Structures are given as C-alpha cells and as structure tokens.
Amino acid sequence: MSGLSALGFGEGGWGGLLLLGSLMTLAVTLTALAIGAVIGALVAWGKLATNWLPRLLGDAYTTVFRGVPELLIIYLIYFGGSRGVSWVGSLFGAHGFIGLPAFAAGAIGVGLISASYQAEVYRGSFLAVSAGEIEAARAIGMSRWLRFRRIVAPQVMRFSLPGLGNVWQLSLKDSALISVTGLAELMRNSQVAAGSTRLYFTFYIAGGALYLILTTLSDRVFGAAEKRVAKSFRSGLGRG
Amino acid sequence: MDFAFLADTMGQLLAVTPLTLALWFSAISIGGVISCFVTWGRVCGVWPIERLAAAYIFVFRGSPLLIQMFLLYYGLSQFIEVRQSIFWPVLRDPFNSAVISLALCTGGYTAEIWRGGLQAVPGREIEAARAIGMSGFTLFRRIIAPNALRQALPAYSTEIVLMMKSTALASLVTVWEVTGVAQRIISHTYRTFEVFICAALIYLVLNFIIIRLLVLLEHRISPHLRVRPTVTPGAPPAYAAGPIQLPEVPK
Amino acid sequence: MTETPALSVVGIHKAYAGVEVLKGISLDAQEGDVISILGASGSGKSTFLRCINLLEIPDAGTVTVAGETIAMRAKRGGGQEPADRGQVDRIRTELGMVFQSFNLWSHMTILQNVIEGPVHVLHRPKAECVAEAEALLDKVGIADKRNFYPAHLSGGQQQRAAIARALAMRPKVMLFDEPTSALDPELVGEVLRVLRALAEEGRTMLVVTHEMGFARTVSNRVVFLNEGVVDADGTPDAVFGGGGSERFRQFVSGLHA
Numbered sequence: 001m002s003g004l005s006a007l008g009f010g011e012g013g014w015g016g017l018l019l020l021g022s023l024m025t026l027a028v029t030l031t032a033l034a035i036g037a038v039i040g041a042l043v044a045w046g047k048l049a050t051n052w053l054p055r056l057l058g059d060a061y062t063t064v065f066r067g068v069p070e071l072l073i074i075y076l077i078y079f080g081g082s083r084g085v086s087w088v089g090s091l092f093g094a095h096g097f098i099g100l101p102a103f104a105a106g107a108i109g110v111g112l113i114s115a116s117y118q119a120e121v122y123r124g125s126f127l128a129v130s131a132g133e134i135e136a137a138r139a140i141g142m143s144r145w146l147r148f149r150r151i152v153a154p155q156v157m158r159f160s161l162p163g164l165g166n167v168w169q170l171s172l173k174d175s176a177l178i179s180v181t182g183l184a185e186l187m188r189n190s191q192v193a194a195g196s197t198r199l200y201f202t203f204y205i206a207g208g209a210l211y212l213i214l215t216t217l218s219d220r221v222f223g224a225a226e227k228r229v230a231k232s233f234r235s236g237l238g239r240g
Numbered sequence: 241m242d243f244a245f246l247a248d249t250m251g252q253l254l255a256v257t258p259l260t261l262a263l264w265f266s267a268i269s270i271g272g273v274i275s276c277f278v279t280w281g282r283v284c285g286v287w288p289i290e291r292l293a294a295a296y297i298f299v300f301r302g303s304p305l306l307i308q309m310f311l312l313y314y315g316l317s318q319f320i321e322v323r324q325s326i327f328w329p330v331l332r333d334p335f336n337s338a339v340i341s342l343a344l345c346t347g348g349y350t351a352e353i354w355r356g357g358l359q360a361v362p363g364r365e366i367e368a369a370r371a372i373g374m375s376g377f378t379l380f381r382r383i384i385a386p387n388a389l390r391q392a393l394p395a396y397s398t399e400i401v402l403m404m405k406s407t408a409l410a411s412l413v414t415v416w417e418v419t420g421v422a423q424r425i426i427s428h429t430y431r432t433f434e435v436f437i438c439a440a441l442i443y444l445v446l447n448f449i450i451i452r453l454l455v456l457l458e459h460r461i462s463p464h465l466r467v468r469p470t471v472t473p474g475a476p477p478a479y480a481a482g483p484i485q486l487p488e489v490p491k
Numbered sequence: 492m493t494e495t496p497a498l499s500v501v502g503i504h505k506a507y508a509g510v511e512v513l514k515g516i517s518l519d520a521q522e523g524d525v526i527s528i529l530g531a532s533g534s535g536k537s538t539f540l541r542c543i544n545l546l547e548i549p550d551a552g553t554v555t556v557a558g559e560t561i562a563m564r565a566k567r568g569g570g571q572e573p574a575d576r577g578q579v580d581r582i583r584t585e586l587g588m589v590f591q592s593f594n595l596w597s598h599m600t601i602l603q604n605v606i607e608g609p610v611h612v613l614h615r616p617k618a619e620c621v622a623e624a625e626a627l628l629d630k631v632g633i634a635d636k637r638n639f640y641p642a643h644l645s646g647g648q649q650q651r652a653a654i655a656r657a658l659a660m661r662p663k664v665m666l667f668d669e670p671t672s673a674l675d676p677e678l679v680g681e682v683l684r685v686l687r688a689l690a691e692e693g694r695t696m697l698v699v700t701h702e703m704g705f706a707r708t709v710s711n712r713v714v715f716l717n718e719g720v721v722d723a724d725g726t727p728d729a730v731f732g733g734g735g736s737e738r739f740r741q742f743v744s745g746l747h748a
Contacts, residue, residue: 063444064440064444067401067405067443067444067447067448068405068439068440068443068444069405069406069407069408069409069419069443070405070408071408071409071411071412071419072408072419072422072436072439072440072443075419075422075423075426075432075436076432076433076436079426079427079430079432080432080433080436083430083432173303173304173305174304175304176304176306176307177304177306177409179306180412187304187306187307190307191310194310194314194315198318199318200310200311200314200315200317200318201311201315201316201318201319204307204310204311204314204315205311205315207307208299208303208307208308208311211302211303211304211307212298212299212302212303215302215303216302362597364590364592364594365594365595365596365597367546367590367594368588368590368594368595368596368653368656369596369607370546370583371544371546371583371586371588371590372583372584372587372588372607372608372612372656372657372660373580373581373582373583373584373608373612373660374580374608374611374612375576375580378611378612382607382611383596386598387596387597387598390598462598463640464597464598464599464640464641464642
C-alpha cells in the first residue's frame with residue numbers, strides 16, 4: 001500500500017497506533033519526571049548538606065547517572081529489575097521469570113536519569129534564593145519548616161522552571177530508548193509499523209515528525225508558564 | 241563475587257572499547273565541521289539560508305537520536321535508488337551509518353552552542369575593533385572567534401561527553417560496541433548487575449579522562465581569568481635603555 | 492586660517508525611533524585644537540562623536556578628515572549609508588577613539604591590545620610595533636603592567652591602556668567619549684593628567700566630558716550641545732565667563748549644585 005494511506009486511520013492504516021504511541025510517550029515521560037523530581041530533590045538536598053557523606057553520595061549519583069549511557073541504565077532497570085521481581089516472587093512461592101512491567105522499568109530508568117539533571121536544577125535554584133529573604137523570615141520567628149514551605153520552596157519552584165523545561169525535553173527524547181523494553185510508545189510503534197509494511201522511511205519520518213510536534217508543544221507550554229511566573233519578578237528571572 | 245566472570249566480561253568489553261572511541265571521535269570530528277557550516281548559515285544574514293540552518297538545528301535537536309539513526313540506517317536502505325548509488329558501499333555499513341547519524345545530530349547541538357558563544361562576545365570589544373578600522377575576516381579571526389570559542393567551551397565540553405554516551409545507541413543498528421556486547425552478555429547469562437558494573441566502569445573512566453583533558457584545555461586558554469600575577473623583576477623592558485623617539489604628532 | 496581643518500563635520504542629523512537627537516550639528520577642528528563637548532544627558536553629545544567615525548550612521552551630513560570626505564550614498568527608505576566600506580575602515584585608522592567603558596579586548600594582554608591595530612590593520616612590522624607600544628605604555632604610566640590582562644587592572648589603568656591603544660594607530664584626530672565617567676573619583680585624576688599631556692603635545696582632540704575643570708583649563712574651545720543643536724561655541728573664557736547662553740549657565744550651575 002502507498003505510504004500515505006499506510007499512515008491513515010482506516011483499514012490497515014497505522015496512524016492511530018502512532019498517535020496512541022505519542023500518548024504513551026507523554027505518559028511514561030510524565031511519570032518518569034515525577035519519579036525524578038522526588039529523587040532529584042533528595043540528591044539536591046544531599047549535595048547542599050554540610051556533612052561530607054551526603055555530599056559525596058549526591059555527587060556520586062550525578063556522576064554515575066550523567067556519565068553512563070541511558071541505554072545501559074534502561075537495560076539495568078529492565079533486566080535487573082525483572083530478576084529482582086522474580087526473586088521477590090520466588091520468596092512468596094511463585095516460579096519462573098516475572099517481568100518488571102515495561103512501563104515501570106522505562107519510567108524508573110528515565111526517572112533516575114532525569115533525577116540527576118533535576119538535582120542540579122534544584123540545587124542552583126536553591127542557591128539563588130536570596131539569603132536576605134531567608135534572614136527576614138528567621139527574624140520574624142518563622143520555624144525552619146515554615147520557612148521552607150512559605151519562602152524557600154515556592155521560590156525554588158519558580159526559579160527551576162526554565163531548567164525543568166530543558167529536563168522535560170531531554171526526558172522526552174530519552175523515552176524513545178524505552179522502546180527496547182517493548183513498551184508501545186511512539187518509537188516502538190513506529191518501529192513495528194515500519195517493519196510490518198517495510199515502509200521504513202515513511203514511518204520513521206512520521207515518528208520523527210510526531211516527536212517534533214511533542215517537543216514544540218512542550219516548548220510553548222513551558223514558555224507560557226515562564227512568562228506567567230516572570231510577572232512577579234522585576235526583571236525576568238533574576239534579582240531585579 | 242565471581243571474579244572470573246567479571247574478568248572475562250571486562251576482557252570482552254575492553255576489546256570493543258576502541259570501537260566506541262572510534263565512533264565517538266569520528267562523530268565529533270565530522271559533527272564539528274558540520275556545525276561550523278550550520279552556524280555560519282545561521283548568522284550569515286541571508287534570510288533563506290538562515291531559515292534553512294534554523295530548520296536543521298530544530299529537527300536534529302527536537303527529535304530523538306534513535307529515530308534519526310533508524311531513519312538513516314533502515315529508512316534509506318528501503319530505496320532502490322540509494323542501494324544502487326555510489327554512496328551505498330559507505331552507507332550500508334552500520335558503523336558508517338551510525339557515525340553519520342551521530343555527526344548530523346551533534347552538528348545541530350554544537351551549532352547552537354557556537355551561536356550562543358557568538359552572542360556572548362561583548363559588543364564593546366567588537367566596537368573597539370571597528371573603531372580602529374578592523375572589519376571582515378580579520379575582525380572575526382582576531383576578536384570575535386577567540387572570544388566566542390572561550391565562552392562556548394563549557395557547553396561544548398558537556399556536548400562532547402554526551403556524545404560518548406550517545407555512541408551506545410549504535411548497538412541498536414548492529415554495531416558491536418561496548419553497550420552492544422554488554423547487552424549480548426546479559427541476554428546469555430542473565431547476570432545483569434555484574435555486566436552493568438563492568439560496562440558502566442568503562443564509560444565512567446573514559447568520561448573522566450575526557451573531562452580532565454577539557455579542564456586542562458580550558459585552563460590553558462583562559463589566562464585572563466586566572467589569579468592576578470605579580471610584576472616579575474627581571475630584565476628591564478626595552479624602553480628603559482633610553483628615550484625612544486616617538487613619531488611626530490601627525491600633521 | 493586657510494589651512495585644511497584636521498576634521499570638518501557639516502550638518503549632522505540623527506533620529507532614533509522618530510525622535511530627532513541631532514538637528515544639524517557642524518564643527519570644524521583645526522590642528523592642535525582641544526575641543527570639550529559639553530551637554531546634559533541625552534543632549535546627543537556621545538551620538539555626535541560616534542557619528543564622526545561612523546559607529547553611528549548620521550541620517551544626513553558629512554564628515555571630512557584631513558581634507559578627505561567620507562563618501563555617502565542615499566539609502567532605500569531614507570537616510571544614507573557609506574558608499575565605500577574600505578574608505579570607512581581607512582579613515583577609522585586615522586581617528587583614534589577612547590570609550591567610556593575602555594572596551595579593551597579581554598583575551599589579550601595590555602601589550603597585545605596596543606599592538607593589535609598596528610600589526611593586524613596597519614600591517615607594520617611587529618618588532619617596531621612592540622617597541623612603540625612599550626614606549627606609549629610608559630608614557631601613560633603603566634609600562635610595568637604590559638603583560639597583565641585588563642581584568643587585573645584598575646579602571647584608571649585600563650583607560651590609560653585604552654588611550655595608549657588609540658595612540659598606537661598614530662591618529663590624526665582623537666575622539667574621547669566621556670573617558671572618565673565610568674571611573675571611581677580617585678582614579679579620574681590620572682586619566683585627566685594623560686589627556687592634558689596629550690593636549691600639550693599639540694594633538695587634535697575632541698573630548699565629550701562632564702569634567703568642567705578640564706574644559707576650562709585644558710581645552711582651547713568649548714562646544715555646548717543642547718537639545719540637538721550647538722548652543723554655545725567659543726573659547727572657555729568666552730563661554731564660561733558669562734558669554735554663554737542662559738541654558739548653559741543653568742547646566743553648569745546644575746552640575747555644581
């Protein structure tokens with residue numbers, strides 16, 4: 001069949017599958033980013049600590065997850081994770097190989113990677129919060145938790161926005177590697193469609209175009225969000 | 241800890257490490273050349289060329305490297321015209337295909353980095369050069385380029401290290417480099433953790449060496465950012481030998 | 492005086508976003524003239540100076556250096572543009588400019604900054620340029636800093652280096668754009684001393700400045716710009732001593748307030 005009708009939604013058309021793949025890509029990336037946010041915050045907290053041990057652990061984390069190829073990490077989580085799950089299952093009497101669900105493996109893998117980048121973003125944002133504002137909060141007797149909740153955290157989140165936009169784009173593209181687990185996201189579906197129809201060029205172009213749409217839309221969303229946030233600063237994202 | 245297994249795995253991985261390095265080095269070399277052209281196009285002032293360069297950067301930065309690689313390796317081979325062309329002997333080889341793909345991708349990212357460097361050159365210094373009659377290629381060569389390259393070096397260092405990680409994707413187009421061999425060992429022995437540690441160690445050591453070299457380079461080209469020197473006593477400067485006749489005030 | 496003026500500027504007009512900043516300024520500088528250009532902020536004095544070496548392109552008017560006029564041609568959509576970029580570059584080598592923020596090249600040492608123009612624009616032999624550069628740096632008093640980078644020097648030292656850099660081109664006319672405005676007060680004096688020495692040598696200088704003392708005692712002519720036109724032009728005694736306009740007196744008294 002011709003390339004164009006193969007992309008369609010009708011009988012034998014793969015368009016629908018590609019769109020579903022896009023949705024799956026968004027879902028797994030969002031999940032990964034959420035996982036990464038939690039871990040990233042922890043790593044950032046470690047790197048900002050006065051004690052040398054958390055700092056060392058934090059630095060080790062970022063060194064490993066920024067230095068080792070993403071593909072290797074996904075293999076580790078998927079194959080290693082499956083072994084781990086099988087082992088836990090064997091403790092409860094289950095036999096044989098239990099696979100870690102592809103979605104979970106992918107989200108955890110990309111999540112752990114994004115955590116190292118997010119940690120740098122949060123660390124930078126935290127250091128950018130004016131010491132004077134924290135001092136003022138202490139001077140009126142705010143407790144440490146209250147200071148964090150009312151003064152520090154909101155500012156860190158606002159400063160982090162541009163950096164998080166970058167991490168999102170990065171993770172969106174990294175999610176294509178999750179295809180090796182067989183998860184039906186955009187890359188995998190493009191691969192399946194291409195292999196089935198032998199129209200490799202058509203479907204990889206289509207997949208690439210869909211990724212470009214995703215990254216462009218993300219750019220717009222983050223840009224709009226940054227503009228809304230910037231209204232509260234005197235001169236863009238800075239100390240005015 | 242099965243040291244025999246670890247040693248054997250390490251041996252297999254080290255055997256293909258030169259291939260990983262070859263992928264990396266070829267990609268950043270070719271990609272570096274490509275990026276110069278793309279950056280030049282991006283700032284050249286001719287609108288259609290600028291748009292074309294911007295589109296190139298957009299496409300290669302906005303889509304995953306993996307799909308670019310598959311497109312080049314599987315996608316092009318689909319066409320009979322390509323298979324019969326003179327490029328086919330080059331393109332059909334997975335290594336070459338992977339290198340071209342990596343180079344095109346890093347070309348896009350690096351072009352943006354150079355553009356950032358160019359924009360960071362202080363306008364005042366360019367103005368001062370113009371004020372003494374400098375223009376054109378001399379201006380670019382003496383004032384703009386040295387400044388832009390220094391400013392771009394940190395970002396470029398990051399990109400080079402990222403490229404090392406990206407070579408792992410070549411394993412998915414049948415290039416048997418470190419990650420590919422590691423995955424093969426895992427799928428045969430199911431000993432994920434041990435193999436991962438061996439492979440990860442290789443990449444971490446390679447990255448460490450590269451970063452050290454880049455830090456050295458950065459240090460050597462920025463003497464103007466280092467600690468202020470003290471005036472060294474020594475041979476008196478030339479003018480101290482006697483008054484030098486300055487040229488007459490021009491009439 | 493029937494000699495050719497070192498610099499002759501006729502009818503300079505310049506507008507930004509519809510607002511006319513320079514409304515027809517003309518000025519002749521004979522050799523050896525030291526002209527102080529005064530005016531309130533926004534009066535266009537820096538713009539005027541930058542129109543002389545075409546860092547800004549005047550909408551109308553001509554610039555003539557030592558008898559050679561910079562050729563201009565009409566531009567689409569109004570205004571004008573230089574007809575020959577090569578001529579502009581060449582004339583710029585005859586006009587030395589010193590900027591308010593020094594504008595030294597940060598990746599070069601002071602010595603390299605000073606020889607850059609002579610070696611790479613004028614193509615003079617390097618050894619000769621280095622010798623002359625060292626003499627110039629000695630003249631402005633920072634010879635021992637010649638291997639330092641700009642970032643390692645004080646503002647006053649950087650500005651003196653910038654003056655040496657301009658002198659190295661052996662310019663016919665020197666243009667100073669508020670040379671001391673970016674300096675801490677205690678560093679202003681060392682730069683003014685260099686300017687005075689240059690004036691006493693007989694150099695032709697145009698100095699945009701707020702330093703009234705310099706204007707009164709060192710320059711032989713004072714030009715006061717107000718709202719885009721020349722409001723006063725004469726010797727310091729004439730302009731300062733009650734011959735100046737009402738606006739000029741307001742300007743001066745405002746500075747001393």
